[in-house]
Amino acid sequence: MTARHNNSRRNFLKLSTFTTGGFILGFNAFGAPKKNPAIIGDPSSGEMASFNSYLAIATDGTVTIYSPNPELGQNIKTSFPMIVAEELDADWTKVKVEQAALDTKKFDRQLTGGSGAVPHSWMRLRNAGATARAMLIAAAAAKWSVPATECTAENGFVLHKAGNKKAGYGELALDAANIPVPTNVTLKDRKDFKIIGTAVKNVENKNILTGKPMFGMDFYREGMLYAMLQRPPAFGTKIKSADTAAAKAMPGITAVVTFKNNIAVVGKSTWHIIKARKLLKIEYEKDGNIESSADHDRIFTDLLDNGKAEVKRKDGDVDAAFKNAAKVVKAEYECPFIAHSPMEPMNFFAHVKNDGTVELAGPSQTPQRAREAVSKLLNIPEEKITLELTRLGGGFGRRLKFDYVTEAAELSALIKAPVKVIWSKEDDMQGGSYRPAVRYRFEAALDSAGNLTGYKLRGAGINAGNTTREDNFPSGAVDNLLIESVEHQSPITTGAWRAPITNFLAFAEQSFIDEVAMAAGKDVVQFRLELLAKAKQQPVGAIKYNISRMEEVIKMAAEKSGWGKKKNVAQGFSVYFSHASYVAQVCEVVMKNGKPAVQKIYAVSDCGQVINSIGAEHQVMGGIVDGFGHAMYAKLTFKDGATEQKNYHNYRLIRIKEVPEIETHFVDNGMDPTGLGEPALPPTGGAVANAIFKATGKRLRKQPFIDDDLFKS
Template sequence: MSATHSSRRNFLKLSTLTTGGFILGFNAFGATQKTPAIIGGTSSGEMASFNSYLAIAADGTVTIYSPNPELGQNIKTSFPMIVAEELDADWTKVKVVQAALDTNKFDRQLTGGSGAVPHSWMRLRNAGATAKAMLVTVAAKRWNVDPSTLAAANGFVINSATGNKLSYGELASEASQVPVPKDVKLKDRKDFKIIGTAVRNVENKNILTGKPLFGLDYYREGMLHAMIQRPPAFGTKIKSVDTTAAKGMPGIVDIVTFKNNVAVVGKSTWEIMKARKAVKIEYEKDGNIESTADHDKIFADLLDNGKAEVRRKDGDADAALKNAAKIVKSEFQCPFLAHSPMEPMNFFAHVKSDGTVELAGPSQTPARAREAVSKLLNIPEDKITLELTRLGGGFGRRLKFDYVTEAAELSSLIKAPVKVMWTKEDDMQGGSYRPAVRYRFEAGLDSEGNLIAYKLRGVGINAGNCTREDNFPSGAVDNLLIDSVEYVSPITTGAWRAPITNFLAFAEQSFIDEVAMAAGKDAVQFRLDLLAKAKQKPVGAIKYNIDRMETVIKKAAQQSGWGTKKDIAQGFSVYFSHASYVAQVCEAAMQNGKPVVKKIYAVADCGQVINSSGSEQQVMGAITDGYGHAMFGKLSFKDGATEQKNYNNYRLIRMKEIPEIETYFIDNGIDPTGLGEPALPPTGGAVANAIFKVTGKRLRKQPFIEEEIFKA
């Protein structure tokens, strides 16, 4: 296990790709092709269609074309680090370039589910190792020695017997003529020099100096700007539109009504913002118009009487509960949340008269967005190009593509290139939200405090399956029943960072603490005992790794001094999501009559850490996100409209409220398993359990800030 702490890192000095050299293609996402092949540069022969490209220039620059969208999860740094490690490249000459959407070359060209690095890990390593083998082959031929006698380091092939060395740039062109080896030897992990170290994000300099990286920065000569007025309340539609005043305002080119939208098109952002306010729109009812108060009643009814779909059933939980010596019951509820990325939705579209379409902007699912535009406009996908910009945040909102299709549709109507921009109020009022959910738990204990029955029912608003039925403690309880009820609402919902588990983990881990307390057992030991039972006598399928979960639990307890501190209250939580495991201990104390979170310890098992600084920031960011939203986050509805419109009344965590966070990583020698989301789910439970320890008050609803204990 290693501890990681923040540190300053030098900016990369990125080199430009010059003439000469060769390009090595490799499959970064496909399931079949494993062997790289020369596809360009000075190579002759047929070009192979692979999914991503490693380039070595005559000046030694190494470039990787990264197909996945970058929204802050660090893949544009991690990808080249992996290639450079196996290549033994000079890191100061490594750079990465964002690739445009190309479904002929790329598979899984999306960002979501913490899966980019795990999916590409071995393919990226093979690409770097293959290129190195080809360079070594050329050097061996020049020196007339066996390739096995040579070494590679820092962008050079080295003859240790003579001290001679040749740079990769010197060898690049000739290496393009070498047959591509089918099998290459990968490094032993103990020999890694780049992987596992702290490396600055390759985009830092561009971000800090204001280079045009994001969708809102995108500009095309002659393009128009547009903002769209969407219905202010779910369950309503346009009745009438009066554009008389707005059309006469300076800079306004057109005002278009399509579907349930009114688009104001003009020459500048400020002009269309002013004109949009002058458009008079009257709305009428179109389906259910709901309020948060309605949802509270709906939850209560569906928990009692809803038609539930059984997700997992082991033994007979109802019978076991009837015979239990002690029964514990609890309910937990979470509100809707906005994704609230710093950069609001935006996209550029140009539907041309020749039947082609240009798209550009921030998307987590560019292939799906292009497919949707193709169906909408009845234009073949091969006639549509999509250029990816960096995303100014996403958190799942940009998995959807409604803002892409509306830009394309508007361009087709006005017959001009246009960039559609949302305001923050647009995002809050017409976005896609984390589903509101309520959970009901029941547990039965025998006379010795052993867990013999466990029931969970979830009710979600447009949530689909709002449980994770195969997660812990499934497999450790003889009698278990997990089911869910779905309620369909006109309010649009979607994936929000660590979908479903972002709240479910809080509910599960808080309830397990309640059960442990009722059993008279230590919260950490209670979980370890359940895992031991699952290992020795599993009940049904075990779909989590018991050893990995045990390890993070024990390390978190050890690093935090669990149970040994007298002047601080500690709360524990552990969770498995997105193939990784994170355990957390939260420390809280009373301050000025209110509970205050002082520190959070986190131990993560995400397999091999690629970038130690990037990994630390992912964990710290996820904890801050999880804590901030559990404490403050809430989006409510009145008559179909959001009551929160912007940051003035949509509460986010503030800098001064972020507690100290200490992160640790388990070094277990396995391949990467993802890190963008796994540290968020356990945070709410650790915080709630610590606050209970210091106040005696169980927190069962989010946001916590609405509880009386925080209003003293």
């Protein structure tokens, strides 16, 4: 499977809207805007027969498939129903897709994160569709008094070819729903797939493009209030005193409430609360460490030199390997804090009612955990709390946290009214949850023949937890290996950012492997293949990655890109394993006006069975744009505990004209699906940096690359 895409405005908009879950305000482009847009629940009408948690069929033949996981642009709301519809043998033109609300009795793992939704639900979804198909066939067989084994299903109909009989799913729905649910059903052979693996348009394309109310920012309940919180402007500070009189006196303001180091301004509209919040007069005082980026530079040095590190993996005799080495290669790589910066700011609706129940609604990657947190906070049983999921205008790990959900619930309880809490973009940039800053120190020992005999990695992170993935390549391919992690605890809040840790670690590892290969006098692609061959033939310790799958993407990427065969273009290579998938990339760089410019990126992905070919292409393309853009441009710096970047005017993101051509390929190995929402991002930074080195001779070891002298006038 192959696709080529240029960096046209149309393609960029397609990527940013459908891959990253772009935020569009709730209005109808083809009609008058709704005064109070609302997220509609189940619009199904007519007589419906429910077959299981995932699907129902109406008497008119319409199949409604419920997608339980949050949709943030990873295309899950299209891919999940495709799997069900495939096994159901449904007519896709008659399929409606609805977002299921949180229901832990009907569904499990109702979350979006870790690129695990499809791998986890693959067999569950197939069984759901196949079970309903078996029940429809049984109902038709009973109706016609023929053996069920003589009947087949096809495109929304049950057929008995020998008797020339045919019945639509709508005719059979009510009878079929009363058939005993079979415990064992036969799933389709992969060669018989008609929907899975094809290009299916996102089921919400029209709604997105016409501005239908779908996102949390669109959500409305009659009588609800709006709120914004003033949070401390710097990490490590707390409220000392506050004068809220002017804000309270503003028109449209119903309450000003202080809770948990925040001051909430509540009113009848966002306009009212934005104006009133500016009138708050708050004095803050120190509450713990107050750190600046200059402090972090010193902290990293201390951690790498003197920090008490945790040994994550140790194989062989590392000291002896370095003592006897013919050559030792050393390097350090560093990444900054970066923001998640989803287009849709954090927001959530909560109504803590007088009857002891709670209604929650909004965008969350972890709705079950959010509900659990609200239950614990308010001491209200979970079964009395409902949570409706809206589409997420981006997440990238930020919405794995639920601080904004508990804020809304606590505030609703305090003001005894339904309220929607909204963060501004500045709120999110200054007080959100960031990708942690990390610095890595690498050392490699080579013998006289250029063989890698020793490998050391120490990762130092600021609120990063384990900074390494100690069992990833090249672990298992090196006789003597030591991987350690050490951490500094900071008041700066951090959290998962798309492809946690590996989003930067892959760049550092893959760049360093290039350095080692060149020091050994070997082609960088061949060097990786030699290491994998050694891991296969003489493994050292545990091997937690699939060697053959990694070899396949490496070879295919080299072949598709014409590795080493092109003139007047510098090529850089990278390969990585994350979230159970394998992606190899080749970046091509040319010199323009004396500066390196990324011209094209080839990507070969092994994610097992591709569900939706166009969705898979967009996931890979989006991951590459995300990985390249953030490695090249993004950073957050701190001064006296506060972010120096407040909004997009001084927080640099990739621009349309900077998106390179992207060519995607997929390995078809017949395996069940593995993750795809994140795996294409980690290898990108390494491929780009290695290509820039080839073009300029300058090794980039610190992100963002744009800060390097190479790119300055």
